[in-house]
Amino acid sequence: MNRKRIALVAHDSMKSDLIEWALYNKGTLKEHELYSTGTTGFLVEKELGVPVHKFKSGPLGGDQQLGARIVEGLIDILIFFWDPLNVQPHDPDVRALLRISVVYNIPTACNRSTADYLISSPLLKETYVPKRKFNPEEYQQRRNVQFLEQISSIKGDRD
Numbered sequence: 001m002n003r004k005r006i007a008l009v010a011h012d013s014m015k016s017d018l019i020e021w022a023l024y025n026k027g028t029l030k031e032h033e034l035y036s037t038g039t040t041g042f043l044v045e046k047e048l049g050v051p052v053h054k055f056k057s058g059p060l061g062g063d064q065q066l067g068a069r070i071v072e073g074l075i076d077i078l079i080f081f082w083d084p085l086n087v088q089p090h091d092p093d094v095r096a097l098l099r100i101s102v103v104y105n106i107p108t109a110c111n112r113s114t115a116d117y118l119i120s121s122p123l124l125k126e127t128y129v130p131k132r133k134f135n136p137e138e139y140q141q142r143r144n145v146q147f148l149e150q151i152s153s154i155k156g157d158r159d
């Protein structure tokens with residue numbers, strides 16, 4: 001069995017939808033490792049009776065904690081039922097999480113039908129390494145060289 005690290009997150013108006021979806025898919029979800037922002041995680045744990053790694057509540061930095069885990073390669077799938085009709089106080093964090101999931105090419109479902117497709121994908125049972133448009137080490141190396149050159153030319157101008 002290939003255990004995936006699945007993050008489940010829902011904004012307030014979407015929490016009951018996520019719980020309904022999660023209950024329907026409990027059989028599959030319990031085979032995997034679950035991660036959530038604080039309140040979503042509390043609800044998933046309580047309603048499904050499965051353990052969830054809980055981060056801080058979204059408005060208190062939970063989205064950022066999740067984003068950091070994605071950067072570290074510790075999350076495989078993101079199911080994020082965000083609210084398209086209301087403004088969130090932590091909108092920059094929400095955007096940052098969604099952005100980083102695209103940068104790192106993490107399978108991301110932002111609505112229920114996409115979540116249905118994801119959870120029923122045969123790839124769930126396989127080892128899947130997301131292709132990335134960049135190699136972090138090469139990317140960093142290129143920038144280091146670029147700015148070293150820029151700085152040495154400034155120093156050269158001064159000499």
Ligand SMILES: O=C(CO)COP(=O)(O)O
Pocket residue numbers: 009010011012036037038039040041056057058059062063094
């Ligand atoms: O706000 C959230 C995601 O942006 C979710 O946070 P909670 O799960 O703590 O409600």
